[in-house]
Structures are given as C-alpha cells and as structure tokens.
Amino acid sequence: MSTPIPLPALRTIAALSPRDADVLLTLAERFYRLPTSQNARQGLRRVAAYRRFLKLPPTRNEPGSMAADSNAMVEQRRAPRQDLFRLGELHPAGGSSPIDCLVREASADGALIEVGQTSALPDAFTLKIQSTGLNKPCQVVRRTERCLGVAFTTA
Structure with a gap:
C-alpha cells in the first residue's frame, strides 16, 4: 500500500x-x-x-x-458570486503592510476571501487584485477562522 x-x-x-x-x-x-x-x-x-x-x-x-x-449564503445575496480563485492583497488603513489572500469568489457587491488567520484583521480594508484590476474598499460581514465574507463599500 x-x-x-x-x-x-x-x-x-x-x-x-x-x-x-x-x-x-x-x-x-x-x-x-x-x-x-x-x-x-x-x-x-x-x-x-x-x-x-x-x-x-x-x-x-x-x-x-x-x-x-x-450554497446556503447564495440565496441571501443580491448579486450571485462567481468563482474567481485569484491572488489578492488586503490593505488595512493607516499604511500597514499588505496581507496576501486568496479571493475565492466575487460579485458586484462583495467577495469571499481566504487568509491564514482572520482574527487579527480589521473590519475594514481595501481589496486589491492585480490580475483583474480590482481595487475596492471592503467591510467584513462574515468571519470564520480562515475566511472573510466582505461587502464592497463606496468609501
């Protein structure tokens, strides 16, 4: 074996x-x-x-x-998320160094992000995905040990 x-x-x-x-x-x-x-x-x-x-x-x-x-969360969303699976960066306010992440899914309203540990992350930051040109401010709406559900904000 x-x-x-x-x-x-x-x-x-x-x-x-x-x-x-x-x-x-x-x-x-x-x-x-x-x-x-x-x-x-x-x-x-x-x-x-x-x-x-x-x-x-x-x-x-x-x-x-x-x-x-x-699948359970999709029913509650205004815009359905699409699989993205792209590397991104979380940029906390105040000029802290960026945190690498994996953006699993994204929609016009938000995204599902995987990071190493979510407990030390702030509730608001900017998500940047270089390969797609995405650069949006975010607010955390759901937090698990390794994943964040975020909603895109206007500022």
Whole structure:
C-alpha cells in the first residue's frame, strides 16, 4: 500500500489529466476524512479549492462543508458570486503592510476571501487584485477562522 501524497505536493496538479486529477483528489479527500482534527478540515478545504480551480465536480456537499455554507449564503445575496480563485492583497488603513489572500469568489457587491488567520484583521480594508484590476474598499460581514465574507463599500 502506498503512502498518501501530502497536499502541498499537489502544486503541479494542473499538469495531470482531469481524470487523474479527480482520482488523486478523491484519494486525498478520503485520507483527510478519517480524522476530525482542524488539520483534516483544512485539508478538505484545500482539496475543494483544487477541485474548483480545475473545474472538477465537488465530491462533498455535507452540512458544515465550505460548499454547503457557500450554497446556503447564495440565496441571501443580491448579486450571485462567481468563482474567481485569484491572488489578492488586503490593505488595512493607516499604511500597514499588505496581507496576501486568496479571493475565492466575487460579485458586484462583495467577495469571499481566504487568509491564514482572520482574527487579527480589521473590519475594514481595501481589496486589491492585480490580475483583474480590482481595487475596492471592503467591510467584513462574515468571519470564520480562515475566511472573510466582505461587502464592497463606496468609501
């Protein structure tokens, strides 16, 4: 029996065929489902992010998963979010150094942002995505341990 591939090794997953990527991610998901630790939940979130990035269908939609939480929130939004999966920067007021982030989804009204730790972040900042030219002030409306739901503000 082979040892499981650590998730950081999946950086080159885009080079695989869609079928091979799906098989590999399914195996990784099975591995991370065994324990119920915080690391396992983070691993499952990472697998889900890779699936979205590769445009593969999700294999999980259990209550409490990122997919289930995201689907439940869509019903409350004025403008539906689209998958974006772009690197961005959060610029807090006062000239503090920018904080790298991953913008998972975005709409005309807001975005879902993933960062390393949300507890130290302010409730208002500017979101910049260089690849799309986005530069908008934001207000945090939802906060979990690693994700922020933000609404774009006018100033």
